[in-house]
Amino acid sequence: MSKLYKPDILIVGSGFFGAVLAERLANISNKKVLIIERRNHIGGNSFSEVDKKTNIEYHKYGTHIFHTANQKVWDYINKFTEFNNYRHQVLSKHKSKVYQMPINLETINSFFKKNFSPIEAEKFILNKTKKFKNYKHKNFEDKAISQIGKELYNAFIKGYTQKQWGKKPKYLPESIFNRLPIRYSYNEDYYQQTQYQGIPKNGYKDIFINLTKNKNIRIKLKEKYNLKYKIKPRYLTIYTGPLDSLLNYKFGKLEWRSLSFKKEVKKTRDFQGTSVINYPDLKNKFTRVHEPKHLHPERKPFNSNQTLVIKEYSVKNDNEPYYPINDEVNRIKHRKYKLEASKIKKFEFGGRLADYAYYDMDMTISAALKKFEQIKKKIK
Ligand code: UDP
Secondary structure, three states, X not given: OOOOOOOOEEEEOOOHHHHHHHHHHHHXXXXXXXXXXXXXXXXXXXXXXXXXXXXXXXXXXXXXXXXXXXXXXXXXXXXXXXXXOOOOOEEEEEOOEEEEEOOOXXXXXXXXXXXXXXXXHHHHHHHHHHHHOOOOOOOHHHHHHHHHHHHHHHHHHHHHHHHHHOOOHHHOOHHHHHHOOOOOOOOOOOOOOOOEEEOEOOOHHHHHHHHOOOOOEEEEOOOOOOOOOOOOOOOEEEEOOOHHHXXXXXXXXXXXXXXXXXXEEEXXXXXXXXXXXXXXXXXXXXXXXXXXXXXXXXXXXXXXXXXXXXXXXXXXXXXXXOEEOOOHHXXXXXXXXXXXXXXXXXXXXXXXXXXOOOOOHHHXXXXXXXXXXXXXXOXX
């Protein structure tokens, strides 16, 4: 890259938020975009790659299922990839027995050794939860118990949540529990309301390559950013990283939960029969076990006599942020950072890290498309 290169737009970070904005700005607004990325690859935490030993594609930062009910997002992303027909299911292993997740009629019948119909199961759970319906403290634990009762909570939710967040569920916001439905039917799809679902046929990396395929988009990997960054764009910088490090932690650190993974090749055709099994018991230090070949049943390695198995551990590590710990203290801190960052001239921000929000991929794409609509008027 020539030293004199001056982009119209500088984008910091190449996850969905940055890559979608780069695509729009280059293709629609005909602007010169420079993306800088601190890692040695594009795609943020959605990145996937093929394991060399097994030829199995795996998601480097944990299994990512693309799912959305947003027609606009679905139409948009399908211009850059084709999806397979994968539909996500999750199982949960409690005391050596495997149950269906999210909790559904099969989970309830199997756990309580019953043969309830949907209406009977609903009454049965209501009986267990009615005394908790008017819960006073709005936190994850109270919310969960008021929805599913103590037994199911203790078996499937309490330990998992504690391991995942490194905090007692009493100290977590109830909004996290809203991600998990309870169903009185045998529907075992993990994502119920969403119409569209799948895994990119050529892997996630391919989407990012296609999004940024434009002679007006340049990418510089292994490049760090700070507010004194040497390259000043003509119009705008779009920053997608955490706001606390950007502003030198002046209001203190925002807390994040991070993940670590242990990969292993097993000499068997099929290790666990599905892509993800959750481990809610505290005696297992890991939270889930991934077997990525199940994400691509259409591919050749699906039938090979070896498989890749990845254990997921939840850890505290502010350098590799995955999940925002969206409690009151952190939210207040984030608000201060947001206000401060919005005062910076020729500067925009967004995405899961900058917004400190538990976005799924489709929400991030939707946010990026909206951001583009806002900024395109300013850069004419
Ligand atoms: N959760 C749980 N048990 C499970 C699955 C999820 O207690 O078997 C809780 C846990 O607190 C988790 C939250 O529900 O953080 C959201 O789960 P989701 O599967 O949406 O998490 P993600 O896939 O985004 O990590």
